[in-house]
Every structure is written in C-alpha cells, then in structure tokens.
Amino acid sequence: MNNIAIPSxxxxxxxxxxxxxxxxxxxxxxxxxxxxxxxxxxxxxxxxQSLTQFMEKEIVECDYVIIIYTLNYYEKSLKRQGxxxxxxxxxxxxxxxxxxREKFIPVVREGAFEPGLTCAIPPHFAGxxxxxxxxxxxxxxxxxxxxxxxxxxxxxIVPEIGSPPNWEEQEKEFKSLRLATMDLDGYELLSGLAQNxxxxxxxxxxxxxxxxxxxxxxxxxxxFNIEVEExxxxxxxxxxxxxxxxVIVTGRNGPxxxxxxxxxxxxxxxxxCLSMDDKVIFLPEHVIDIQLHEHKVVN
Numbered sequence: 001m002n003n004i005a006i007p008s009x010x011x012x013x014x015x016x017x018x019x020x021x022x023x024x025x026x027x028x029x030x031x032x033x034x035x036x037x038x039x040x041x042x043x044x045x046x047x048x049q050s051l052t053q054f055m056e057k058e059i060v061e062c063d064y065v066i067i068i069y070t071l072n073y074y075e076k077s078l079k080r081q082g083x084x085x086x087x088x089x090x091x092x093x094x095x096x097x098x099x100x101r102e103k104f105i106p107v108v109r110e111g112a113f114e115p116g117l118t119c120a121i122p123p124h125f126a127g128x129x130x131x132x133x134x135x136x137x138x139x140x141x142x143x144x145x146x147x148x149x150x151x152x153x154x155x156x157i158v159p160e161i162g163s164p165p166n167w168e169e170q171e172k173e174f175k176s177l178r179l180a181t182m183d184l185d186g187y188e189l190l191s192g193l194a195q196n197x198x199x200x201x202x203x204x205x206x207x208x209x210x211x212x213x214x215x216x217x218x219x220x221x222x223x224f225n226i227e228v229e230e231x232x233x234x235x236x237x238x239x240x241x242x243x244x245x246x247v248i249v250t251g252r253n254g255p256x257x258x259x260x261x262x263x264x265x266x267x268x269x270x271x272x273c274l275s276m277d278d279k280v281i282f283l284p285e286h287v288i289d290i291q292l293h294e295h296k297v298v299n
Contacts, residue, residue, distance in 0.1 A: 007150050010039040010058040012091070013068035014076055014084045023109070024068055027133075027143065034147050052086055059090050064103055064150055067091070069120040069130070070110040077122045092124055105149060106130035107142075177256045177281055182227055182240070186273025189280075190223040190242065192288035204288065211284035214257060218249045221289035222282055228270040241267050244288070247280050257282050 009031065013024050021042065028038045039058045045051055059065055067073075076084035091104060108130050111120025121130060131149075133142045148155055182188045196205040214220065221244055228241045245263035252258070261278045268275065 006035060006037050007064065008037040008039065008062045009064045009066055009150065010055070010062045011066045011068060012055070012059075012084070012087045014070060014073040014082075016070055016072045020070065020109075027068075030143055031147065031150075036147070036150055051083055055083070055087050056090060059087070059094070064105055065091065066105050066107060066146070067125075069106060069108045069122075071118065071120055074111065074120050074122055088122065088124075095124070101128060105146065107133050107146065109133050174253045174256075177253060177258075179281055179283070182225070186271060187224050187226040189282055189286045190225050191285050192223060193285035195223075195288075206287060206290050208284070210290055211287045214249050214252070214284075214287075214290070215293065216249055216251060217293040219246050219262070219291040219293075220249060220257075220259065220282075220287045221246055222280070222286050223288060224265070224274065226265065226267050226271055226274055228267050241270075243267065246291075247282070255283060257284070 011024060011028055013020070015021055025040065025042055028040045028043075031038045039054075039062060041051055041054060045054050073084055076082055077088045079085060080089060095101060095104070104125075106121060106125050106128055108120050111134075112118040113121060113130065113132075115126070121128075131142050131146055133139060145155065147153075180188055192203075192205055196203045223242060223244050225240050225242050227239055243266055245261060245265065247259035248262050249257055249259045259280045259282065261274065261276055261280055264276045265271070265274055
C-alpha cells in the first residue's frame with residue numbers, strides 16, 4: 001500500500017444495467033466505510049468530464065484495481081469494446097510492463113470460473129485467484145476477504161516451521177513401548193474386546209474402525225486392574241481392584257496409543273502405582289468407550 005495509512009482503490013466494471021451499477025456502488029460504499037479510499041466513476045466523474053482520463057489516472061495512481069467480472073465484462077474485454085476494452089488495455093499494459101498482478105484484484109459477480117461459454121474471467125487473468133461474489137448469502141464473507149486482501153491481513157496465519165521428525169528417536173521410543181503389567185507397574189489393562197466376546201449381548205464395545213482411528217485429545221475409557229492392599233474391604237480378587245477410567249489420547253506409535261489418565265483412581269489411598277495424569281499405553285482392544293474431542297459420543 002505504498003506505506004500510506006489509507007489504501008486507495010478504483011473499481012473497473014461494465015455498465016450492464018442500473019441494477020448492476022447499484023450493486024457495484026453498494027460494494028464500493030462498504031469498502032469506504034471500512035477504511036478504503038474507493039474511486040468510482042459514479043461518484044468522481046461529473047457530466048462533461050472524461051471517463052477514460054479518469055480511469056487512466058486512477059489505474060496508475062491507486063494501490064489496487066478491483067475488477068468486477070460479469071459475462072458482459074468478459075465479452076467487452078475480449079473484443080476491446082467501449083470503456084471496458086480501454087481499461088483492459090491499460091491493465092494488460094501495466095502487467096506487461098512489470099506491474100505486480102497483485103495490484104489487480106478480480107471479483108466474479110456473474111458467470112463461471114472455468115473456461116467455457118459461461119466463463120467470466122478473461123484469458124489474461126486465467127488461473128489467478130478471484131473472489132467469488134456470485135451468491136448473495138455469502139457476500140459478507142467475500143467482502144471481508146476483499147478487505148483482508150487490501151489491508152494485507154491474512155485469513156489464516158502461516159504456522160511456524162517445526163523441527164524435522166527424529167525417526168531414530170521415534171523408532172527407539174516404539175521399541176520401548178509396552179503394555180503395563182501387574183508385576184512391573186502395579187496395574188494392567190483388561191481387554192474390552194475379550195469381554196465383549198465373552199458376553200456380546202451385555203458388554204458394549206465401540207466398533208473397530210472408531211477404535212483404530214482415534215485422534216489426539218479424544219477421550220477413551222479403559223478398564224484398569226490395579227494392585228492394592230489385600231485388606232481393601234470390597235475386593236473380589238485378592239490384591240487387585242478393577243476400575244473404569246478415562247484417558248486423553250496424546251499420540252500413536254505403531255499399534256500402540258499413548259494417553260494421560262484423567263481420573264483420580266478410587267484406590268488412590270490404597271496404592272501408589274497409578275495417579276491422575278500418569279502416562280498410559282494401550283491398544284484399540286482396550287477401548288470400551290469413546291468421546292471425541294468435539295464432545296460427541298461415538299456409537
């Protein structure tokens with residue numbers, strides 16, 4: 001924007017109809033109300049003044065040229081007819097002389113983007129990203145995109161480039177992954193799939209595809225069999241207690257998922273081997289319930 005506070009734009013369009021001229025004027029008004037110094041023939045050219053001189057001057061001096069494409073504009077552009085044809089000669093000359101194409105912002109109001117009988121974009125702008133203003137219900141987002149382009153405010157922020165994968169470290173980590181065992185870790189995971197096979201009519205189990213395609217931050221419920229003091233009052237099996245708890249998925253390596261325990265175990269006072277936020281390694285067969293990160297329960 002040539003380091004000026006207020007960007008200046010001129011709108012190039014064809015006088016298709018009074019309705020179209022009104023539409024262009026309304027777009028220009030919205031831009032001016034949002035900090036853009038829009039030059040429009042309907043406002044800035046008085047009877048007796050030269051339209052071509054106005055366009056010559058403003059196309060050169062303005063920061064951006066907004067081109068409103070319609071089928072009529074396309075036809076006049078190709079045949080170099082009238083004011084549109086003259087404006088296209090000026091624009092083509094500027095591009096040929098090395099002026100950045102980014103100065104010229106194509107907007108499609110009518111017609112197709114693809115080459116053909118209903119194409120609205122002239123050949124010299126083929127393949128250039130154009131703003132779609134054909135749908136009335138999407139006009140607000142299209143005007144916002146136009147404004148962001150004029151002010152250099154990106155819709156999406158480019159993410160920072162991270163470090164390349166450390167394949168050796170990942171392979172090393174994979175080799176060290178294992179399921180918890182009672183003798184080494186003080187707890188183990190019980191297979192939900194095995195229990196489902198034992199009692200398929202009464203034991204719920206998410207389908208295999210859902211269990212195999214978990215994403216980070218999804219929540220899964222697992223069955224933990226935890227070693228506890230033998231005098232715990234309601235134990236059925238001496239020395240262990242089974243508890244269903246939620247785990248947040250943090251990654252996957254080969255067949256293994258990694259996650260963090262997000263429940264405080266009921267047995268916290270009777271054991272020191274498992275606490276909230278502990279890392280848990282599990283397989284799809286251990287998952288007995290799923291809650292996606294968007295808080296939708298999967299059946």
